[in-house]
Amino acid sequence: MAQNPYLLAADNSPALLPLLRENPSLASGQDEHGYSLVHAAASYNHLDLLRALIQEFNVDVNLKDEDGETALFVVETVDAAKCLVEELGADIHIRGDDGVTPREKIEVEADFPEVAEYLAGIETERSASSSAAAATNGSIETAEMPPVPEGLAVSVGSMDQTADVPEEVDPEFKRRIEELAGREDFHTPEGQAELRRLVEEAVLGEGLADERSAKMCSSNESSHSSATAVALRALNSTNTPLVRRRWMDGIVCDPPYGVREGLKVLGCRDPEKTPNVIVAGEKYQLPFSFLFVDFFYIAPKKPYSFLAMLDDILEFATQMLVDEGRLSFWMPTANDEDQELNAPTHPCLEIVSVCVQPFNRWSRRLITYRRMPDSQVDQEKLSLHKRAKHEGVTADELNPFRERYFKGFKKEEA
Structure with missing residues (x-):
């Protein structure tokens, strides 16, 4: 059976480097989400592996995943950040698809403040060095432009800084x-x-x-053939702007498994240290001169338990589905019965079908629930039902499936 290089990287297995030397193309490979061995080595703080990938196998240190994020976005220790930045030349100014740099993302999520502090110090140090060099030379040097791709033409010009900005207001x-x-x-x-x-x-x-x-x-x-239109919205079901009343006929979702990156939910883990909204952009002035609006901001996020997410989906469905409405979602689990995760339950929901899609060592189940009428709900169970509290700090502690996935679903020795 072919060995999974991502599992080997997570475990820092001694079998990985020989495998890569036999198949060098694996070193720069990425999964369907763009996750790479560089991301895994940086995230799990395997620095020798990280150095080997960049220096021996010539993997791009700024390799991006599907979110436009490099390995520097997922580091959890200062040592890993130093290795990427100071030894391997990772770019600290790259912005992901959400428009933030590694330092900004780590700072907002507040999981690893020492890493954010280190990156902030590097930014300040390099900015000061650039300013000092410009002052010494008497001018600000313009960075050399990269070569223009074939088939494209670029016109470069400058704006007249003395030109007056029109003050006309609509x-x-x-x-x-x-x-x-x-x-x-x-x-x-x-x-x-x-x-x-x-x-x-x-x-x-x-x-x-x-x-x-x-x-x-x-x-x-x-x-x-209906005049009733409901626009498509992307929202957080635990902090939903939707009115909490029962009006939906069905809910179908494929929640994140949190394997590639730990799950996050909107909110502050420590409200006293992290503000509710951190502005990450300039104010945009509307045509009427006195109104400014911030279009770019970062909402803070906190670690989210995988099991708590499933509980929240059931609670959301209970509050939104009409009688006999349906909820369907995918849930991953191990194939081994001893490691299998039980399907979540709620007094107001009844499981009506479970379809299994098996993979190698794990599978996923398409679970469908029906919203029971209130007359069929066991009120005693409902009154005793409380949302489970799932303790933990790290991504693995908050997600038993993720932990077992990176351990290859091996049984724990007694």
Whole structure:
């Protein structure tokens, strides 16, 4: 049976390097999520393996996963960060798809503050060195531009810094925003919804919000012969903006397994140390001169238990599904009965089907529940039902499936 290099990397197995020397292409390989051996070695603090991957097998130290994140985003120790930055030349300024650098991400998540502090110090030190060099030379040197890809043309110019920025304010937008700000219901949900609408029109162009809304409704009506349109939303079910009432017929989801990266949920692990919102962008001034809006921010996140996530999905379904409504989701588990994770339960939900998709050493189950009418719910069990509290700090402690996955689902010796 072929050995899994990612499991070998997680365990820092002595069998990995011989395997890579026999098959050098494996060293720079990535799984379906872009996870690489470099990410694994950095995350698990296997520094000798990390050095070998970069120096012996010439793997790109800035190799990115599907989220545009390099290994520096997943380090958990200062030693690993130093190895990547000072020895192997990792770029500390790379931004992932969410627009943040490794230091910004680690700082916000607050799991490894010493790593964030180290990266902040490196940024300050390099910034000071650049400023000193510029002062010595009497000018700021322009970084050499990379070669232009074949088939592309680039025109370089400069802006006139003395040109005046137009101060003209759209009088119609100014009138509408002043009128809205003076209303008594400005701070109500209705008032804030109207404010968001004005902001959208300002950014997208006058009237575009109405046009887009009309197109969505028209498309929905033609597809489903219904005038009722519910827009697609990406949201957090534990901090949902949806009204908590039973109106959904069905919920289908494929929750993250938390294998490649530990699970996170919106919130502060330590509210006194981490603010609720950390701004990570400049304010954008709308066409009316006195209103500024922050379009870029990072909501803080805290470690999330895999089992707690499943409990939260069931609780969310209980509050949102109509009688006989259905909830279906995938749940991973080990094939070995001794290591199998039990399907989560809730007094208001009944399991109606379980479909199994087996893999090598693990499988996943498609579990479907029905929302029982309140008349069928055991009220005594419901009153005693409490959301399980899952203790732990590290990704493995909070996720038994992840821990067993990286151990190859080996049975623990008695």
